[in-house]
Amino acid sequence: MVARALSRDDIAFGRAVLLATDSLGMSAEGAFWLYDNRDEKWRYFLVSTLFGRINSRELYLRLNEALSKTLSERETQDFLLYIASPSEKFVRDIRGHIKTDRHTSDPKSATVKIGGKMVKAWIYRLATQLNENTAKRVQRRFRRRTNELKAA
Amino acid sequence: MAQSGHSPPTSADDWIGVAKRELRNLRGAYIGQLSNDAKVDHALKATEAVLKAIIWKQHGWSSWPGKTKGYKFLYNHDLQTMLDHCGSLRSRLRLSAHHWISWQVLANAVLKQSRYSPTPPPDAEAHEVAKSARHPDKGIVPWLLARYHEMT
Numbered sequence: 001m002v003a004r005a006l007s008r009d010d011i012a013f014g015r016a017v018l019l020a021t022d023s024l025g026m027s028a029e030g031a032f033w034l035y036d037n038r039d040e041k042w043r044y045f046l047v048s049t050l051f052g053r054i055n056s057r058e059l060y061l062r063l064n065e066a067l068s069k070t071l072s073e074r075e076t077q078d079f080l081l082y083i084a085s086p087s088e089k090f091v092r093d094i095r096g097h098i099k100t101d102r103h104t105s106d107p108k109s110a111t112v113k114i115g116g117k118m119v120k121a122w123i124y125r126l127a128t129q130l131n132e133n134t135a136k137r138v139q140r141r142f143r144r145r146t147n148e149l150k151a152a
Numbered sequence: 153m154a155q156s157g158h159s160p161p162t163s164a165d166d167w168i169g170v171a172k173r174e175l176r177n178l179r180g181a182y183i184g185q186l187s188n189d190a191k192v193d194h195a196l197k198a199t200e201a202v203l204k205a206i207i208w209k210q211h212g213w214s215s216w217p218g219k220t221k222g223y224k225f226l227y228n229h230d231l232q233t234m235l236d237h238c239g240s241l242r243s244r245l246r247l248s249a250h251h252w253i254s255w256q257v258l259a260n261a262v263l264k265q266s267r268y269s270p271t272p273p274p275d276a277e278a279h280e281v282a283k284s285a286r287h288p289d290k291g292i293v294p295w296l297l298a299r300y301h302e303m304t
Contacts, residue, residue, distance in 0.1 A: 036267065038228055038267075039225070039228055039230050039233065041233075043263070052274065052276070052277070055276060055280055056257045056260065056261075056277060056280045056281075057253055057254075057257055057280055057283075057284065060253045060256045060257060061249075061253055064249070064252070064253065064256075077246070080232060080256065080259065081256070082259075082260050082263060082264070083260055084264065088264070088268075088269055088271075089268070089269055089270060089271060090264070090268035090269060114268060115268065115270070
């Protein structure tokens with residue numbers, strides 16, 4: 001089956017989301033779109049060590065509040081953000097195909113193998129997992145910056 | 153003990169029965185009798201069942217559609233598309249911050265479990281998923297059940 005092309009707007013928006021999380025000090029290890037052949041749709045994933053360190057309700061709450069202030073409401077209205085840990089199997093599978101440094105955000109088209117199936121992807125970043133000390137620092141910084149943004 | 157093996161629903165109200173049964177099964181999460189996989193699975197089934205009830209009632213179908221083009225989403229555990237077939241429900245959900253977070257947490261876990269992750273989620277994540285599904289004030293299933301009962 002031929003994957004529906006991801007629009008330029010979506011590609012640009014995915015990068016904007018990643019950069020917005022960078023500005024929150026999140027230091028996400030990865031961000032990418034994956035095409036789901038079964039549902040025939042693209043989904044956006046953010047990969048962060050914070051998923052698993054901060055409970056997922058708090059993480060979504062902080063991200064929702066922050067992204068609603070840094071991105072336009074029109075952009076975020078129909079957007080659903082999926083979050084994964086860098087240690088999850090499908091993330092490791094993709095990283096087996098493409099690895100980037102921790103600061104890049106340039107989108108690259110790729111076909112990756114996940115669980116034995118070939119999947120179309122647009123990848124902005126996919127770096128190795130943060131070490132424990134850095135992860136602790138990132139967690140404190142993310143909480144502090146999202147608190148500041150909320151109070152502003 | 154989880155209940156299963158019931159006959160397929162023959163009405164919207166039957167799907168509500170399934171949703172309530174799955175909520176009861178999910179209750180085991182709080183007394184430590186469920187595996188993490190099972191918590192996500194019961195949360196998915198409860199949410200999916202109430203969405204199906206709403207879709208059925210909204211469309212006024214005489215029977216449940218088969219797995220034909222246009223209705224595949226009803227068989228793919230694609231919660232997002234199901235929600236999009238529930239009229240204005242998505243907009244209403246977005247207006248309720250805590251329920252929207254519950255939706256995000258649940259959709260995130262369900263998507264990864266059903267598409268990409270062969271390994272069970274960790275305890276903390278499974279607990280968040282169960283809470284996001286069944287919490288009386290913040291849970292997505294009680295909220296959707298209330299919307300169903302509002303429908304004429």
